[in-house]
Amino acid sequence: MGIIVQKYGGSSVADIEKIKHVAEKVTNTQKKGNKVVVVVSAMGKTTDNLINLAKQIHKNPPTREMDLLLSTGEIVSVALLCMAIENLGFEAEGLPGFLAGIRTDNIHTKARIRTIDTRRILEELKKDKIVVVAGFQGISPEDNITTLGRGGSDLTAIAIAGALKAEICEIYTDVPGVFTADPNIVPEARIIPVISYKEMLEMASAGAKVMQSRAVEFAQKYHIPFVVKSTFIENGGTMVTEVDFKEGAVVSSVTLDEKQAKITFFHVPDRPGVAARIFGALGEANINVDIIVQNVSTSGYTDLSFTVNIAEIERAFEISQNIGKELGCKSVTSDNEIAKVTVIGLGMMNHPGVAARMFSALARAGINIEMISTSEIKISCIVRKKDGQKALKTVHQEFIK
């Protein structure tokens, strides 16, 4: 008999009625002859409320205690879901992360899973119980409660599925699957039935809000197939798995990221060590740099631009200005009014014309491209922020519909 791991996010267990609905889905899955492990997040806004309480007490709450605090949110969901399952006449066993054998490192608030000791889960499954595990948490080698950071419950589900060699891991959420583009902007966007880990990862880093990359990376590393689908709609869903080449569609999805900002160093001396100086300093300050573009050098000088998340632009700009002076640049500027449009698809590797089609589609729509960055399976263009949504629609129409 196969094991199915199901994960329900905070919006799926936001209130009593929704928890009862999840209990029905879970027990129906068992009725069909499966062994079921369920991973749940905290109810709705619980985590935000707890963070708010902590901030009223301490401006910068100690991370160890923060983990202890936040871990309670998922445990409440576990207990209530178990009660709802038992209310339907089924047996359930609720386990906080540490009782489910989830051992992590000791990096509080963003711990990494090290091992999963599946003995307790397997023991309860043997008794025909539905096992409900608190997502997002584990225990450190020093026996302290840890949490896995944003999106941690997805990671819990995928890691448990891997450790149990589950048939499938189902990630239930409030959208019916992974779309070819954000349907709020591109109404004709469609659900992608099958997508590769690589494409999902590019989508996550290109600004699609489906899943955090850590969970997808983990699934890819350990070859754990999973499905993203809606808690509230029966059909649909996107299967994420190993796909090496797809017939047909070259581009699987297009994304828009409006949370980018750009810094440019004008007239930088073009000598070894300059890039290392700039990006070394940003790295030390823990600022993630996304796209980097450097123009060809003319008479020993060059222009260098890069993008960062808009939340980090002020710190990045301050550091950049200091380095600019040190290097003798003409000027350093920052620009918040940009957006990043990305097309993603495994097929691209074998279809060299994709970049050209994307650029000319944008040109026909009168949209100027400011920066370009490519990888084997994606092409990103930086455009003016005001052109972002139009650019997304344009490339979606070009490649998908």
Next chain:
Amino acid sequence: MGIIVQKYGGSSVADIEKIKHVAEKVTNTQKKGNKVVVVVSAMGKTTDNLINLAKQIHKNPPTREMDLLLSTGEIVSVALLCMAIENLGFEAEGLPGFLAGIRTDNIHTKARIRTIDTRRILEELKKDKIVVVAGFQGISPEDNITTLGRGGSDLTAIAIAGALKAEICEIYTDVPGVFTADPNIVPEARIIPVISYKEMLEMASAGAKVMQSRAVEFAQKYHIPFVVKSTFIENGGTMVTEVDFKEGAVVSSVTLDEKQAKITFFHVPDRPGVAARIFGALGEANINVDIIVQNVSTSGYTDLSFTVNIAEIERAFEISQNIGKELGCKSVTSDNEIAKVTVIGLGMMNHPGVAARMFSALARAGINIEMISTSEIKISCIVRKKDGQKALKTVHQEFIK
């Protein structure tokens, strides 16, 4: 250096400001050169809110999951208090019950503490940390979270104090100590500075709401002295300890219990096995009987009365009516309009006149006594409910002021 264990109840950590106040009390205690272990309850109404959530899902929530659910309330208090302590520049270590080494039996929702493995607490105290432990919870031999029932945090504090051989256990609450009578009814009631375990136990069973008897019994069994005092007032407090004989006061306190009800069997055949039949049936139904009075037998028949908690009177009456028929009684009646007045004092054992003084004081006040029950250190009288408060004032005046 001595260890002090402090326990703060739900009303002492009901909001952010109160938690900050507790953090100050705790750090002041450390500043004076003590090693400090703090036990906390859930914030204000948290436990009631969680129970309410559970009842919306399951009429009779499974106890194992109930424990998992309720245990989160204390953990939230632990995390927030640690943050407040660290905000004052001190180091804290927060521990859920299972990490504090509190092992219980597996009777969910009213587990008993079996052992306390103090290694982790001692380790953290050695690092000069203030150790904050979640009250009311532990872990069972099967590795499930358990809770200790109402008043469980007092028990946690006293048990930890015993295991650590602490100098003193301080139970902080919203009253400034144990009073000679309920000050809401008897304005001239005073705080008792020192009282024996035995008297505290009689007070608990006589209806005083200071502390659950389980915690007091535990303290008595393991000779753990403790103080009951207010979180919000610096001075006062009542020391509870081994006192074998007290000079001076014969009676230490008087109490009123208005939550009693009475059942009477009229004209019961006076033969062996009758009392066993009645109280055996009530025991099987888990109904606690308080006072039992049987009149002298006249011509082979007697009248038999007993009291139970008013919450159980309906069930007790139904059982009693059936047994009454079986035994051939003339009638069985129930009466909710009673109250129990009790005087408590170790000194009584050596002062035989106390009962007589109590009865004549009540007689002078025109209050009729319906039932009497005595032990070595207490005398209880059942009176009409409408006379209860007057009776309490009368005996307080007679013995204490």
